[in-house]
Amino acid sequence: MVVKxxxxxxxxxxxxxxxxxxxELTGCNDGANWVxxxxxxxxxxxxxxxxxxxLTYARLREEGLKSAAAQQVIAKVxxxxxxxxxxxxxxxxxxxxxxxxxxxxSKPIVFRPDAAQAYDHRNMGWDIDAQTVAITTxxxxxxxxxxxxxxxxxxxxxxxxxxxxxxxRRDGQWYxxxxxxxxxADLNEQPAxxxxxxxxxxxxxxxxxxYKAAGRGLNRxxxxxxxxxxxxxxxxxxxxxxxxxxxxxxxxxxxxxxNHCISKQxxxxxxxxxxxxxxxxxxxxxxxxxxxxxxxxxFHSWAFHQLGTFITYKALRAGVPVVFVDPAHTSQTCADxxxxxxxxxxxxGLFICRGCGVxxxxxxxxxxxxxxxxxxxxxAGRQSSVPAVTGTSPSRPRRGTQPGSQPGRSCKLRASAPxx
Numbered sequence: 171m172v173v174k175x176x177x178x179x180x181x182x183x184x185x186x187x188x189x190x191x192x193x194e195l196t197g198c199n200d201g202a203n204w205v206x207x208x209x210x211x212x213x214x215x216x217x218x219x220x221x222x223x224x225l226t227y228a229r230l231r232e233e234g235l236k237s238a239a240a241q242q243v244i245a246k247v248x249x250x251x252x253x254x255x256x257x258x259x260x261x262x263x264x265x266x267x268x269x270x271x272x273x274x275x276s277k278p279i280v281f282r283p284d285a286a287q288a289y290d291h292r293n294m295g296w297d298i299d300a301q302t303v304a305i306t307t308x309x310x311x312x313x314x315x316x317x318x319x320x321x322x323x324x325x326x327x328x329x330x331x332x333x334x335x336x337x338x339r340r341d342g343q344w345y346x347x348x349x350x351x352x353x354x355a356d357l358n359e360q361p362a363x364x365x366x367x368x369x370x371x372x373x374x375x376x377x378x379x380x381y382k383a384a385g386r387g388l389n390r391x392x393x394x395x396x397x398x399x400x401x402x403x404x405x406x407x408x409x410x411x412x413x414x415x416x417x418x419x420x421x422x423x424x425x426x427x428x429n430h431c432i433s434k435q436x437x438x439x440x441x442x443x444x445x446x447x448x449x450x451x452x453x454x455x456x457x458x459x460x461x462x463x464x465x466x467x468x469f470h471s472w473a474f475h476q477l478g479t480f481i482t483y484k485a486l487r488a489g490v491p492v493v494f495v496d497p498a499h500t501s502q503t504c505a506d507x508x509x510x511x512x513x514x515x516x517x518x519g520l521f522i523c524r525g526c527g528v529x530x531x532x533x534x535x536x537x538x539x540x541x542x543x544x545x546x547x548x549x550a551g552r553q554s555s556v557p558a559v560t561g562t563s564p565s566r567p568r569r570g571t572q573p574g575s576q577p578g579r580s581c582k583l584r585a586s587a588p589x590x
Contacts, residue, residue: 172351173486177326179319181303181344187312191344194307195287195337198243201230202281205247210278215255219248234308238292246288250279286338286347294335296348298328303346305337317346326350341416355489361446361548366541367436367481368500368533369450369474372518375432376533378541379439383432388425392471395421425473433480441488448544449478450497495543504528505538 183191205226209217212225223244230240254274257263263271293306297314301324304313319327330350338345366378374385398417402410440447452474478494485492501521503510509525516522521532 171354173354173483175326175330175350175352175483176347177319177323177331177350178345178347179317179323179327181346182316182318183344187315188344190307190309190312191305191337192339193309194239194305195285195339196283197233197235197308198239198287199281199283199285201233201235201240201243202247202285203278205230205244206250206278206280209247209251215251215258215275217248217251219245222248236293236306236308238290238306239287242288242290246281247279250281254279284339286336288334288336290334296327296331298324326352352487354486357489358444358446358491361491362444363446364448364541364544364548365436365440365443365445366448366537366539366544367450368537368540369452369477370533371472373533374428375436375477376531376537377436377439378534378537379443380534381435381439382533383428383435388428391424392421421471425471426476429473429477429480433477433484436481437484437488437490440485440490446491446493446544446548447481447485448540448547449481449492449494450500450540451494452478452497491548493544493547495540495547497540500536500539500543501532503535503539505530505535505542 181191205222208226209222213221223241226244227240230243231237235243258271258274263274265271289305295304297303300314301318302314302316304311305315306312327348327350330352331348332351333349335346335348338347364378368376370376370385371389372385374383374388376382395417399414402414436447439445455474482492499510501515502512504514504521504523504525506528507523507526509523511524514521514523515532517532519532521530521535522528
């Protein structure tokens with residue numbers, strides 16, 4: 171079994187090469203928009219790759235796209251329509267007749283001019299030792315395009331790179347996102363115990379081992395970013411818009427860095443002690459829980475799914491078993507006597523059991539309950555109860571699922587690019 175990761179490297183092309191890459195990316199996405207319109211006209215939302223290829227391949231070749239690029243454009247369009255059908259079936263676009271759903275069903279899918287384009291061994295090559303790549307464009311084969319990445323990313327590329335890579339342009343910079351298949355470590359079939367992890371906003375993660383990752387710093391950062399965005403949006407000047415565009419991903423990068431550090435700490439401790447990890451299955455919580463208006467931004471900025479993904483893929487690489495458990499009433503149940511009462515949770519951080527009188531930190535008490543449920547789930551289902559995350563594929567960006575939503579052991583995650 172393997173863990174699927176994606177490694178993102180930064181290209182440093184010359185001005186002439188960058189112009190050729192821009193022409194290639196624009197040409198591919200213009201072609202994708204035309205193919206999407208043909209697919210919608212002839213098949214509606216039920217486009218199939220083989221049938222669509224017979225209608226569009228020759229025209230794409232006439233427009234200057236190479237053979238491999240033309241086939242990848244058609245595949246990208248059919249995958250986009252398959253993803254749209256899946257979202258409609260799952261109800262992610264609202265009920266039948268809703269405004270959002272009617273809008274999605276009434277027109278072809280449109281691709282941005284700089285949307286990612288997939289490449290494989292037919293139209294792309296890697297030279298890991300020289301840290302260069304070769305890419306086939308409409309203007310011909312371009313050799314020796316330098317790329318930059320960390321030493322660890324370079325080792326991963328050299329040892330485990332497999333499949334397609336995506337070319338994309340973001341904020342004027344060029345990147346390649348390559349798929350790597352890293353072998354899993356041997357799974358610990360008999361964990362010594364379980365580390366329960368309670369997820370939250372005030373405390374991002376609280377482990378039953380005593381580790382607690384406070385969310386104060388991240389919440390303050392988000393509040394500052396929100397205040398700054400509000401001020402800049404009110405100015406409505408060109409310079410303010412440039413600053414907004416430059417800073418638009420800053421909050422997401424900070425949250426991802428927090429989640430990487432937290433997940434590494436939890437998995438490292440579990441691996442060192444021979445324990446498994448029990449996580450809350452919070453899928454659908456945003457639809458179930460209602461908040462007052464001042465709390466909504468904070469709640470919907472909560473990156474619990476990303477943290478669960480990070481913990482899962484790191485655990486798979488370390489051979490640490492992971493289970494997802496039902497979080498119901500874990501904050502109201504006493505971990506010592508089992509008494510359940512909503513009044514046990516006195517405040518955000520204080521738990522006082524009305525049955526036995528024990529006083530504890532509320533999140534720590536919940537994490538102990540999660541750990542106990544993790545052990546019960548593992549004993550009941552053994553290896554079959556170990557869920558894993560199937561995340562976003564670089565070449566098929568719309569086929570993601572939530573943690574624990576389906577069995578399997580593959581996990582795909584975007585690694586960070588080196589800073590310019």
